[in-house]
Amino acid sequence: MKLATLKDGSRDGQLIVVSRDLRTAAIADGIAPTMQRALDDWPFYAPQLAETYDALNQGRARNTFAFEPKDCMAPLPRAYQWADGSAYVNHVELVRRARGAEMPPEFWSDPLMYQGGSDDFLGACDDIVCASEAFGIDFEAEVAVVTSDVPMAAAPEAALRAVRLLMLVNDVSLRNLIPAELAKGFGFFQSKPATAFSPVAVTPDELGEHWREGRVERPLVVHWNGKKVGQPDAGVDMVFHFGQLVAHAAKTRNLRAGSIVGSGTVSNKDEKRGYCCIAEKRCLETIANGAPQTEFMKYGDTVKIEMFDEAGKSIFGAIEQSVAPLERAR
Template sequence: MKLATLKDGSRDGQLVVVSRDLKTAHYAADVAGRLQTVLDDWAFYAPQLQDLYDALNAGRARHPFPFDPKHCMAPLPRAYQWADGSAYVNHVELVRKARGAEMPPEFWTDPLMYQGGSDDFLGPYDDIVCASETFGIDFEAEVAVITGDVKMGATPAQAAEGIRLVVLANDVSLRNLIPAELGKGFGFFQSKPATAFSPVAVTPDELGDAWRERKVHLPMTVHWNSKKVGQPDCGTDMVFDFGQLIAHICKTRNVRAGSIVGSGTISNVDRKKGYCCIAEKRMLETIEDGKPSTEFMKFGDAVKIEMFDAQGHSVFGAIDQLVAQP
């Protein structure tokens, strides 16, 4: 099943069901008007939405209309929680190596995670608005999951049962603000502006064999100013799967329906796969040449993030954003 939220002038938008080929959609108002409503009672609403999805794909839906991702908000325009991990330890290792720091061994056994702002997500075509280029504007292509309720103390297997939907994310970072914030010893805040999400959220079964081991085994394609800069495989080198990431949160608290949990920047050890954030490119340059040569994003720059299945079909639609001044 594929779901999206269309802009309608409200904070939470209008829920629609989207066809598998992303060409048509159907309003879901007769079932539920908002995605959060569905997540709050998944067992009741999801089968009804699945029936509508099946009818839409079979050409039996009563009022289909052309689907335009440019009219989309984030699938969940605001969420109860946005927790972003760093499951690709290769990425973390490069960061530390670039500044000559050893990586603590526990980074391989205990996930890194921060809690970001969840009150103001961006739609897939919304601009990345930033006050200054000097902040070091960077994209970060990620996979994320949207959960139902997961109880405190859940094991990774139990936590994975709470996964309802899968999305793509652009977790924008302002790299030049990060060092001072981390230096305070209290984590990210100003250096992590609004995150953007793919136009469509999909249930894991839509991914077929690509959803296994609680991971997405498909490449993430990233274009920066129309040039392909990365296509790493999301299932490769993911040290912590989504069950483990959710269980990490559940160690001391419940996770409630409508929480979003991110994978962190996709990163493969194989350098030929390119990069999903500029910082990683700069890290490699620093390691090889002693200093970075690639600059961060400028006003007017474009980033496009998309995932294709084995047949070359877009699964979630694209995140396609421009960097803009306020």
């Protein structure tokens, strides 16, 4: 099943069901008005949404319309929880090697995770608005899951069963603000602006055999200014699967329905697979040459993040964003 949220002038938008080929959609207001409402009582609403999805794919649904990603908000325009992990330890290792820092051995057994801002997400085609290019604007291509309620201290197996939806992520980072923030010892805040998500969220069954043991085993394709810069496989080198990440987030607290947990920047050890964030490219340059050569994003730059099935069809739709100055957004 594929779901999205249509822009309608409200904070939480209108829940819609989207066809498998991402061409048509149907309003779900007769079932659940918003994505959060559907997640709050998933066992009741999901079968009804699935009936609409089947009808849509068979050409039997009423009042359908052409699906346009630019007309969508994030699938969850705001959420009770947005926690982002760092499951691809290769990425962490490269960052530390570039700094000349040792890799703590516990990073391979205990996930890194930060709590992001969840009150203001971006739609897949919304601009990345930034007050200054000097902040070091970077994209980060990831995968995320949306959960039902997860009780405190849930085991990874139980946490994995709580996954309801999957999405793609652009977890924008302002790299030049990060060092000073981390030096204070309190973690990210200003260096992590609004996060963008794919236009469509999908149920795990849409991935078929490529959703396996809490991992999405498909390449994540990233274009920067129209040039392909990365296509690492999201299932390869993922040290912590989503069950482990969700369980980590729930170690000392309950997670409520609609919580989003991210994988962190997708990264493969095979450098031929390219990169999902500029920082990783800069780390590789520093390790090889002593200093980075690639600059961060500038106003007018574009980024496109997408995942395809074996037939070459888009699964989640594409995140397609441009970088814009704050003045243009006012």
